[in-house]
Amino acid sequence: MRRALVALLLAVSLLPRGAAPQALTSLSSLRVRYNTQKATVRPEGALREEIDQLDREIADATRLGHTGDVRRLLAKGPVLLAGRPWTDSLEYSTSLVVRSDRVVVDPARPWLVRLEQIYRPAVSLDGPLSAHVEIRRPPAPRGNGASAPAAVTIKDLGSFEGVGRDLRESPHPMDLDLTGVPDGTYQLAVVVQQAGHSVGAAALTIAVRSGLDALVARLEHGAASAPESVRADILYPVDRMRQVNRGRLELRTFDPARDFAAAEEILAASASGHDPFDGRTGDFKRHYLLESAGEIMPYRMYVPTEYDPSRPIALIVALHGLGGTEDSFFTGYDGLVPLLAEERGYLVAAPLGYRVDGSYGWGLANLPADPTTRQVQARSEEDVMQVLERVREQYNVDPRRIYLMGHSMGAIGTWRIAPKYPDLWAALGAFAGAGQPATLERIAGVPQFVVHGDADPTVNVAGSRGMVARMRELGVTFEYIEVPGGGHSDVVAPNLAGMFDFFDAHRK
CATH class of the missing domain: 3.40.50.1820 (Alpha/Beta hydrolase fold, catalytic domain)
Incomplete structure (x- = not known):
């Protein structure tokens, strides 16, 4: 166990620098939501025929391993069940994803993200495309019967020209400067525009944490000499951050402020000779x-x-x-x-x-x-x-x-x-x-x-x-x-x- 934890500690400091996909909502969760909505709505007539055809397409895409198409269809189903049309804008927006090598970000470090697509949308876009990027504070949940509150822009990160029509073949890289963004959880909002009009959007939830590299180094150093009984408790936020950055887990499974603070408390207690769990x-x-x-x-x-x-x-x-x-x-x-x-x-x-x-x-x-x-x-x-x-x-x-x-x-x-x-x-x-x-x-x-x-x-x-x-x-x-x-x-x-x-x- 001790050797395994030491190896894990070393691996944390050797993270790959290439961009990795962040965890999308699991297909299992999307299927459950869609099937729950079907059971609630109980479509009839023409809508039932449309949903039955959609289900056949989902089955075919699943069998072929076309997960991007499965995601498109599982997004389309709830829209149809809600009585709304599946528009070109929805078709295009659902194809978009924002990816990076990390979603837990130190604002003092340069940050590269990429705008990509998980499937080829059946939409024809003529003319040049651009992307406008902002850091937004996620809106508070709406109350019963209330309209959705507007998101608050924390920092406008500017516009980026030359966005390609096929972002599967040529993802669009964007170097972003988060200087001045306070610690917290935010949405990176990317709006794709054509001639000044929005044609689609994507968002990535991120956590901003100042002094991240120094904090990680401090926990790694302290864990190496801490009692084995608490070593995993100290290293947990470092390892969880690694898994989230690699896209193995959603960011919502990790609270950097809470989890890093807890690890530091455990480290301080163990350094003073006290077992914090005794x-x-x-x-x-x-x-x-x-x-x-x-x-x-x-x-x-x-x-x-x-x-x-x-x-x-x-x-x-x-x-x-x-x-x-x-x-x-x-x-x-x-x-x-x-x-x-x-x-x-x-x-x-x-x-x-x-x-x-x-x-x-x-x-x-x-x-x-x-x-x-x-x-x-x-x-x-x-x-x-x-x-x-x-x-x-x-x-x-x-x-x-x-x-x-x-x-x-x-x-x-x-x-x-x-x-x-x-x-x-x-x-x-x-x-x-x-x-x-x-x-x-x-x-x-x-x-x-x-x-x-x-x-x-x-x-x-x-x-x-x-x-x-x-x-x-x-x-x-x-x-x-x-x-x-x-x-x-x-x-x-x-x-x-x-x-x-x-x-x-x-x-x-």
């Missing part, structure tokens, strides 16, 4: 090196204030839904999970699952055919099990009271992981999920708490109904709550206390 309670993050991936992974912990290391304590492993992170069960669902954990005396450990769309493995099903998908899913499951192992090493976890739960993809993951490790779990909690009823025989002795809304447009209620029907046949102890009119996410918070009640009542 006796720590409440809500905090830990990190470790997932050696199979060569990446430092985060997980979020809740330790109740009355935790006594001499007394065994119950543990809940919480799996987030598609697009979520290790933060989801702490900041979402009305913040009830940590509140209930404190009240009932539970540890909570929430892993990332390697990627926001990792799916937590494939359970007992056939291996995914695509090798990249197979690798991501394998590491997703491994991350969950590594976090469980680490928490059991660090705390006096009661082996009779280890619980697994999740929402959406996390519920699907719960029903994938539990049958692979059937002897671990005291009970399961599955909110708005689906599974393979045939796997339930392996966990017939594990009580299960299941919640689903009968109007869920994202994961059809049939997913839980099928699992519950098989539980009933097998004599599994379960509680099933089907919420009339319930959607995909609104059924979780009102039933979390019930899940804790269920867990309280069941131990191995």
